[in-house]
Amino acid sequence: MGARDARVQKLFGVGLALKMFDYRIFGASPTPKAIIQAANDEYAGRAEIEAAFAQMAEPKRLFVVEDATHLFPGRLDPLERAANEAVAFLREA
Numbered sequence: 001m002g003a004r005d006a007r008v009q010k011l012f013g014v015g016l017a018l019k020m021f022d023y024r025i026f027g028a029s030p031t032p033k034a035i036i037q038a039a040n041d042e043y044a045g046r047a048e049i050e051a052a053f054a055q056m057a058e059p060k061r062l063f064v065v066e067d068a069t070h071l072f073p074g075r076l077d078p079l080e081r082a083a084n085e086a087v088a089f090l091r092e093a
Helices: 046-054 076-092
Strands: 011-014 033-038 060-065
Touching: 011 076, 033 046, 033 076, 046 060, 060 076
Parallel strands: 011 033, 033 060
Antiparallel strands: none
């Protein structure tokens, strides 16, 4: 929803469920966006998220957490590192 609202200055997504929801609105949005995705996410694995991300307007940054599934079980440390990097990216964007 934030991609449609001019008041929203930055977008931060974690675990986009591309198989369940339509995220194409991000495609044209010039709002800076950071996306964190699990490499083995059941709702959008690496190939799906990379294809969708390629269609998104800049500025953008994708962070993929290796060996993780949708809820990042057992991968909270890498998720936290990715979140810190994503926040840093958005602060600069």
